[in-house]
Amino acid sequence: MPTIVEVAERAGVAVSTVSYALSGKRPVSDATRQRIQAAIDELGYHPNVLARGLATKRSQAISLFYPMAMQSRNLSTMQFEFFAGVTNVASQNGYGLLLWTTPQDEFQIKRLVQEGMSGGLILMEVKTQDPRVDLLRELGFPFALIGHTDDSADLHYVDVDFAEGIRLALRHLAELGHRHVAFINFEPILLDAGFGPAVRLLEGFETGLAETGICGYVSPGTGTADEAAATFQSLRSQHPDISAVIVANEIMAMGVSRLVYQIGLRIPDDLSVIVVASDTTAERLTPPLTNIVLPAETMGRIGAEMLIDQLEGREVRKKNVLLAAELTDHGSTRRVEHG
Amino acid sequence: MPTIVEVAERAGVAVSTVSYALSGKRPVSDATRQRIQAAIDELGYHPNVLARGLATKRSQAISLFYPMAMQSRNLSTMQFEFFAGVTNVASQNGYGLLLWTTPQDEFQIKRLVQEGMSGGLILMEVKTQDPRVDLLRELGFPFALIGHTDDSADLHYVDVDFAEGIRLALRHLAELGHRHVAFINFEPILLDAGFGPAVRLLEGFETGLAETGICGYVSPGTGTADEAAATFQSLRSQHPDISAVIVANEIMAMGVSRLVYQIGLRIPDDLSVIVVASDTTAERLTPPLTNIVLPAETMGRIGAEMLIDQLEGREVRKKNVLLAAELTDHGSTRRVEHG
DNA sequence: CTGTTAGCGCATTCAA
DNA sequence: TTGAATGCGCTAACAG
Numbered sequence: 001m002p003t004i005v006e007v008a009e010r011a012g013v014a015v016s017t018v019s020y021a022l023s024g025k026r027p028v029s030d031a032t033r034q035r036i037q038a039a040i041d042e043l044g045y046h047p048n049v050l051a052r053g054l055a056t057k058r059s060q061a062i063s064l065f066y067p068m069a070m071q072s073r074n075l076s077t078m079q080f081e082f083f084a085g086v087t088n089v090a091s092q093n094g095y096g097l098l099l100w101t102t103p104q105d106e107f108q109i110k111r112l113v114q115e116g117m118s119g120g121l122i123l124m125e126v127k128t129q130d131p132r133v134d135l136l137r138e139l140g141f142p143f144a145l146i147g148h149t150d151d152s153a154d155l156h157y158v159d160v161d162f163a164e165g166i167r168l169a170l171r172h173l174a175e176l177g178h179r180h181v182a183f184i185n186f187e188p189i190l191l192d193a194g195f196g197p198a199v200r201l202l203e204g205f206e207t208g209l210a211e212t213g214i215c216g217y218v219s220p221g222t223g224t225a226d227e228a229a230a231t232f233q234s235l236r237s238q239h240p241d242i243s244a245v246i247v248a249n250e251i252m253a254m255g256v257s258r259l260v261y262q263i264g265l266r267i268p269d270d271l272s273v274i275v276v277a278s279d280t281t282a283e284r285l286t287p288p289l290t291n292i293v294l295p296a297e298t299m300g301r302i303g304a305e306m307l308i309d310q311l312e313g314r315e316v317r318k319k320n321v322l323l324a325a326e327l328t329d330h331g332s333t334r335r336v337e338h339g
Numbered sequence: 340m341p342t343i344v345e346v347a348e349r350a351g352v353a354v355s356t357v358s359y360a361l362s363g364k365r366p367v368s369d370a371t372r373q374r375i376q377a378a379i380d381e382l383g384y385h386p387n388v389l390a391r392g393l394a395t396k397r398s399q400a401i402s403l404f405y406p407m408a409m410q411s412r413n414l415s416t417m418q419f420e421f422f423a424g425v426t427n428v429a430s431q432n433g434y435g436l437l438l439w440t441t442p443q444d445e446f447q448i449k450r451l452v453q454e455g456m457s458g459g460l461i462l463m464e465v466k467t468q469d470p471r472v473d474l475l476r477e478l479g480f481p482f483a484l485i486g487h488t489d490d491s492a493d494l495h496y497v498d499v500d501f502a503e504g505i506r507l508a509l510r511h512l513a514e515l516g517h518r519h520v521a522f523i524n525f526e527p528i529l530l531d532a533g534f535g536p537a538v539r540l541l542e543g544f545e546t547g548l549a550e551t552g553i554c555g556y557v558s559p560g561t562g563t564a565d566e567a568a569a570t571f572q573s574l575r576s577q578h579p580d581i582s583a584v585i586v587a588n589e590i591m592a593m594g595v596s597r598l599v600y601q602i603g604l605r606i607p608d609d610l611s612v613i614v615v616a617s618d619t620t621a622e623r624l625t626p627p628l629t630n631i632v633l634p635a636e637t638m639g640r641i642g643a644e645m646l647i648d649q650l651e652g653r654e655v656r657k658k659n660v661l662l663a664a665e666l667t668d669h670g671s672t673r674r675v676e677h678g
Numbered sequence: 679c680t681g682t683t684a685g686c687g688c689a690t691t692c693a694a
Numbered sequence: 695t696t697g698a699a700t701g702c703g704c705t706a707a708c709a710g
Binding site: 050052 | 703706
């Protein structure tokens with residue numbers, strides 16, 4: 001495999017000249033630049049990024065700590081969308097993207113930082129209080145969050161306003177005459193751990209109830225479609241007045257849809273359903289579900305851009321991005337009489 | 340950030356001794372080993388993988404070229420499952436996983452190889468004739484395939500027997516009395532490009548028709564759910580006898596399901612449906628669909644294992660893995676009278 | 679505008 | 695069982 005030395009010899013110049021021609025950090029005359037380029041092409045030379053990284057103490061790769069959920073069977077299309085956003089931005093900017101599913105404790109983060117392979121880190125599934133964030137802050141390592149902590153005003157993050165999102169949903173349902181609404185949240189473990197969306201959805205649901213006068217039934221979900229279905233069924237048998245349900249993710253929503261289908265009811269005729277999901281995901285379900293918009297691909301994209309901007313020493317274009325809440329109507333809600 | 344030199348100083352030994360203590364490639368006395376370990380712990384030392392990679396000319400990271408589809412809006416849960424398999428195995432073995440969505444041409448592959456950041460490569464969406472495979476072979480770079488070419492007997496690959504899978508489906512339908520079956524394949528572009536599953540499903544469908552005497556209607560899909568639905572509807576209006584449909588992926592199947600739901604029919608009462616998908620994906624759909632098993636997570640796992648075995652110089656435990664075809668009944672097919 | 683050279687942090691050969 | 699010294703391929707002073 002050709003090295004920079006061989007390129008230099010072939011072009012009849014010093015190695016540093018080749019290096020500078022490549023990086024553009026020093027002017028190089030057109031004539032020599034062309035000879036160098038010719039040598040590069042003939043040899044099929046590509047710089048060794050390890051050597052470069054060692055010399056510069058920076059790396060053209062970023063790391064993504066993968067959601068815990070990935071290790072379970074509980075794969076969600078939306079996690080994948082976050083992913084697509086991050087990956088595409090990284091590739092477009094010439095960065096490699098490293099994926100990690102190891103436990104994301106303090107030790108692993110320190111390790112990752114010191115290993116030097118990645119120059120920055122993107123964190124997902126952020127908690128309202130998150131020790132990982134504290135550590136990264138302390139280490140001074142570049143990072144960006146998809147999600148945010150309660151004290152992340154000074155950090156680079158992108159998130160969506162979940163609390164307002166679920167309030168939008170409640171107002172929408174209130175206008176349609178619904179008086180009894182169920183909410184299937186993420187599993188209790190996540191809520192207890194302070195997982196942002198779980199906490200903020202619940203908070204928004206409660207303030208939304210107060211605002212709309214709707215009577216709410218909160219039922220923690222359990223992650224899987226089956227368990228969400230079972231949960232909903234028991235809730236519904238206890239409270240037959242429930243005419244609408246809001247579900248925290250599309251996996252659980254699929255469970256509810258399937259249950260409804262199996263017991264012979266129809267959405268929205270017999271039940272209104274709203275899900276927290278991306279538009280693409282929500283509209284692809286059977287039936288399509290009206291959704292509190294979680295623009296996963298966009299969030300991944302913005303997170304990656306924020307991080308790469310930092311790494312490139314550019315002024316970071318955005319920071320602290322809290323996307324406004326939105327509701328997209330896919331026809332899964334319907335007016336009820338009387339309530 | 341502590342280096343190996345600092346560890347050596349603190350432990351009062353030579354740098355090489357620390358290195359050997361870490362790698363175990365040379366005996367180190369218990370006493371010094373312990374002093375070294377103490378120094379490592381106190382300093383919070385982690386070896387710099389770039390420096391290590393530069394010195395050894397090997398890297399503890401592998402690369403995955405991401406499916407083209409990822410760059411479109413056409414995200415599939417199953418791609419994600421392949422992914423989860425690969426990622427988890429990599430992490431468990433202490434390997435980083437690098438994701439690339441750049442165009443996967445000859446140039447990019449050469450580049451990736453020479454850059455030295457990854458020690459091996461996993462290729463997905465393999466074509467029956469695939470120039471990327473030829474190049475990698477020629478370069479002598481370690482790689483594994485998820486999918487296979489027509490001449491890959493000597494390669495490391497994992498794939499599933501798609502042709503036999505669709506024949507299983509046809510036999511199953513034949514036993515239930517179906518005489519007119521539609522098949523919605525991957526988009527023509529993929530078929531023309533020689534994309535393995537597209538080619539082999541079609542081939543299996545045709546031999547399966549001959550074997551069962553079923554009358555088949557092949558309609559190329561177009562990737563999206565909407566277009567698959569439209570395609571199926573036109574097929575059905577032209578051939579009202581169609582009582583069952585086989586669909587090449589779950590995205591298109593969702594389109595068909597939704598259409599069926601919208602026009603007021605039921606699965607399987609009015610239409611039998613079989614999809615090529617993983618069990619988890621198929622059973623989560625509304626309604627759950629009987630599936631030709633595509634064990635995506637397992638395939639990702641096996642592919643990564645094969646590659647890492649190679650890299651570690653271990654005897655590769657498996658190679659040339661063509662998983663047997665299977666059909667899982669999720670109740671979306673039903674006996675028809677008369678045919 | 680270009681050349682010379684000292685590291686970056688580690689593995690490994692050669693000596694002891 | 696251990697130490698000293700060389701080099702992996704590249705960048706970035708320093709020198710001209």
